[in-house]
Structures are given as structure tokens and as C-alpha cells.
Amino acid sequence: MATNASPTAGAGPAIVTRDLTRTFTTGRRRERRTVDAVRGISLSIEAGERVAFIGPNGAGKSTSIKMLTGILHPTSGTAQVDGLVPWHDRRRLAGRIGTLFGQRSQLWPELPSRAAYDMLAAVHGIDDRTAAGRVDELGELLGATELFDQPVRTLSLGQRMRCELAAALLHEPGILLLDEPSIGLDLVAKRRFRDLLVSLNRERGTTIFLTSHDVADIEIVADRTIIVNHGRIIVDDTVESLRRTLLASKRIEVGLHHRIDPTCIELLGTTVTEATHTRISLDVDTSATPVRDVIDALLDRLPVADLTVVDPPLEDVIADAYGDSE
Amino acid sequence: MSATAVERPARVPDGMRRELAGRVGRAAWRAGRAELRKNLANPGGLVVSGLFLLVVAGMLAALWSAAAEANGGAVAGYTAAALVWYVTISEITTISQRMQFIDELGDDIGSGRVETALLRPVPMVVLLWAAQVGGALPRLAACCLGGLPLAAVIAGAPPSWPAAALAIPATLLAVTINITGQHVFAAAAFWLRNARATWFVYQKLVFVLGGMLLPLEVLPDWLESIAQWLPFMAMAYVPARLAAGYVEPELLFVQAFWLVALATIAIIVFARGERRLVEAGA
DSSP states (O other), X not given: OOOSSOOOTTSSEEEEEEEEXXXXXXXXXXXXXXXXXXXXXXXXXXXXXXXXXXXXXXXXXXXXXXXXXXXXXXXXXXXXXXXXXXXXXXXXXXXXXXXXXXXXXXXXXXXXXXXXXXXXXXXXXXXXXXXXXXXXXXXXXXXXXXXXXXXXXXXXXXXXXXXXXXXXXXXXXXXXXXXXXXXXXXXXXXXXXXHHHHHHHHHHOOEEEEEESOHHHHHHTOSEEEEEETTEEEEXXXXXXHHHTTTOEEEEEEEESSOOOGGGOOOTTEEEEEEOSSEEEEEEETTTSOHHHHHHHHHHHSOEEEEEEEOOOHHHHHHHHHHHHO | OBSSSOOOOOOOOHHHHHHHHHHHHHHHHHHHHHHHHHHHTOHHHHHHHHHHHHHHHHHHHHHHHHHHHHTTSXXXXXXXXXXXXXXXXXXXXXXXXXXXXXXXXXXXXXXXXXXXHHTSSSOHHHHHHHHHHHHHHXXXXXXXXXXXHHHHHHHOSOSOHHHHHXXXXXXXXXXXXXXXXXXXXXXXXXXXXXXXXXXXXXXXHHHHTTTSSSOGGGSOXXXXXXXXXXXXXXXXXXXXXXXXXXXXXXXXXXXXXXXXXXXXXXXXHHHHHHHHHHHHOO
16 A cells, blocks of 8 residues: 655655753752753665664653654754754644654543544545545554444444554554654553554555653664663664674573472573562573573473563663663 | 754645645534533533523623602613513623633633643634634523523514514624633633633623623723723624614624634644743743
């Protein structure tokens, strides 16, 4: 399906920024101080790319995405999204990009989503027949056709997010800017949402720019990751490359049936981060030792009651990134 | 491209401007229709509006009837029957409003919820306005269903049928002008973030200087003169005076003037407010 007056994959940069900076002033006269939320961010994202823009809370992700959508002026620096300067052409740009801002809804809680799509179609100048066709198509793509007819307040968060995504896609934007879209979703809903974003990108060539503080968003959705902290880009690399470096570790948490001596655990390629008599936590360097081997060894040697494999916390990834960049 | 060296977007061609105007009109119609559906989906709320109108208008009608009788049968030229019709219509135009909209917009701006409205290719004020008008219509109908029979029972038929006929468009205009005025006051939220005080002041201005509680002629001369030159009189006093039997069609032109004036002010202050918001940050 063609997208709405937007760059197609490989047609050039969808988003370009240079030294984008935003400073906020807080406090009253005598206690006035400035906070540098974004400090000179420069990036170029080609049409059709899937980019995760990640960082901890307060890193400058949301401020950056607000500037890219035009709802916030930068203090200095330049940017173009789909060839438009966002803060000069906010309304025109709104017709070319799709946005999803975490928990903020485009839908009306009391009415079915279709009522909002009806209004949004008029907002974007889409005729009724075309709009009806697109809503049907999005319903199929998102597996949400039946949800569109239910009052929004009766939907679960995951279901509502699918309806929100349909609202963001109704005008077939070439660029999707998503600010923490998976926040609050349960694991199943997160997985489904991430898969949807990937299939949208593959089927329609939609450029995806996603802010998140969830490491899984990097591995599943993105093919490129930009890590920001304290308003600056500290890593801009492909996910493949990051897998070999920053994401080359997994954490395994093990619950035990009965008490053991925690000092006796030594496994090649792992670091014990926490050990009590009934609970152990290990970091696995996956470039040296496959996770499966470690799990086999643990099951073999210990009275395992439960076992969980998780991503390392984003803070640890960033700490590693800092170490590398220094 | 830079934030400091400003490059303004190219001027929008006339054809595109017309297309945009049509799009804005359709979007506003649908926003209003959705709000209408929302209110119809909540019949309990409409029943409460109608009952509240019955209680308030009933009390005021009794109060003013007693005042008229004590004053030799009329107050400021209004007979007891005329006063009953006056307060019924003035209450209908006001109770069908959701004046807490001013307060809510302040909350939306303060919390950042307003961002979704900024991310649409049509002006935010138009969609907000249309939604408020759409929401007011079923409440207006509910208030009429409660209030008009009450006035007829207490005071009999309207004092003048031609004046009553004029009161119908005047009531619709009054509701629309009130909503437009709320948008002008609500825009203060772009600067103040918390618009509760603005809401409070606006309510009181409509109640007194708009002639909701009492005909403007009852006010001291100097205050009446001021009130007659303010837009609030177009929000309650005009349809109420017509319903009280005064055949004064020129009042509809006064309302039309205030509608255009307030709409222009609302568009300007919202544009400024939005600009301030995107410069300062939501």
C-alpha cells in the first residue's frame, strides 16, 4: 500500500537533525535555573528504517520526539521531518506522520473507536469510502476489527493500543513517531505490538522511530538503536552490532528448592550478581557462552525450582555504553 | 531549517485554503456529532440536567413572582408571568452549558494531554468548539423538556408568540455565544495552566452581567449600561427578554455581532496560546 505523501524506503532521509538542543527554565526569579533536556542531538534516519531511541527516564527522549513532531520549539539547532521543519509546519507535518504518545489517547472513552476514525478521516481530508476501506484493512492488519465497535473504555490497555495505532495509521503516514508505546502493556500485548510495528515496516515501508526505556524494544523492533543519556547521543549503532557488544549479556534468575552454599557456583562465561541460599542471579556473556549451555548446567547441578531469563536493565546497558565511549 | 534563523513556510495557495476550510468544517461537524452521541449515550446525565433546571428555574420563578406581586404586579416593567418566562429561558441557556470546560482545558494543558490536539492538521479551537456545541444540544433539549412545561404551568402561555418565535433562534445563538466565550476565557489556560479562577470569574459574569439570575433592567443604571455593552448579555438576557414578550428582533443582530467578535478573539488567542505552548513546552 502506498503511504501518504511521504518518503518511500531508500528515497532519502526521513528525519534529519543537527545540534538539536532544548533548554527549559524552571523556578521563579531568584531560584531560576536552566535544565538542558536535549544537548546537541544530530542524527539522520533514512526512510524505511526502524530506529529505537532509548534511554532512561529524563534522558531527553520525549523532548526530542516533541521537537520532531513540531509541538515543541528547540532552543537551537535544526531539523527536518519528511522535508518539513516541524515547528514551522506542524499542521502540514501532522498530515504526513503518525504519532502515538504513550498513554495519551486520540479516542473517546465513551464511544467506539470508529467514531474517532470518522472524525480523524475528516481531519485528514479522507473521503468516507476510502476511510471505510482503510479502517477495514487496519482492522485486519491489527487483528482489531471487532474492537473498533466496542466503547473504548471497555477495552484492555493492549486492545486500546491497537485501536490507537489504527488511529495513527488512518491517513497512511510514511513516518511513525512513537513515544513509549509499550508502556503499561503486559508481556503478550507487548510482543503483539512489537510484531505489528515490524510487519508495518516490512509491508508498507513505514519509517519507525520509537522511544522506549525497554531493552526488548531494541532487539525485536529496531534495526538501529540510538541510546541517549543526559540529553546526548552516546551510542548510534545497528542492533546487530549492539548484540555483539552492549547486548551480549542476559541475566538468569534462579529460584531453588532448598538451600545451597552460594559460594560453590562457578560457571564459565557467567558472573554471579546476587546469591543467597535460595536464590541466584547470574549475568551470561552470550558471546562467550550460549544461554542454553548455562541453563543446562544450572539444571544439572542445582535444585532449580524456577528459572527466568531477562534482559539486563537499561541502566546497565547504558553504563556499559558509557564505559565503551570513554 | 534552523530554530534561530526562521524560515517561514510558503504561503498556502487559495485552492488549498478552500480545501482546508472544507476539511475543517467536516471535521468540526463530526466532532460535534460524536459529542452529541456521547451525551445521548448517557441519558442519566440529561435527566439530571432537566431536573436541575426544574428545581432552579422553579425556585427563581417563585422568587420573582413574589417580588412582582410585592411590587404592584411588575418589576422593571416585567410582569410576574414575563419574569417566569425570563428566568426559565435564561436558566435553560445556562444550565445546558458545561462551563467546567474552561477548567478541564487548563488541566489538559497542564498535564500535556493537549498534545494530541496539537498533532492534528486542523486548528484545535475549531474541534473543541464543535465538540462543545454538539454536547450542548442534547442538554439544551433536555432542559427545554423540563423548563418549558414548568413555565407554562406557572405562568400560562408566553406573553407574546412573535417574541417567543424570536426566542428560539436567540436561545440557540445564546448557547453558541456562551460556548465561544468560554473558549476565549479557556485560552487563559495557555498562560496560567490552572484556569480554575478564570472559570469561576466567567461563571459569575454570566450569572450577573449576562442576566441569568435577573433581568439587566433590575441592576443599577450604571451597571445595566455596562452590562448592555458586554457579550454576556447575548448569552442569557437576549433570549430571556424575547421570551418575556418583548418583540425586539434587533437583539438577534446584537447576538450575531458578539458571536463573530468572540469567535475571532477565540481563534486569535488560541493561535497565540498554541504558539506559546510550543515555544515554552507543554
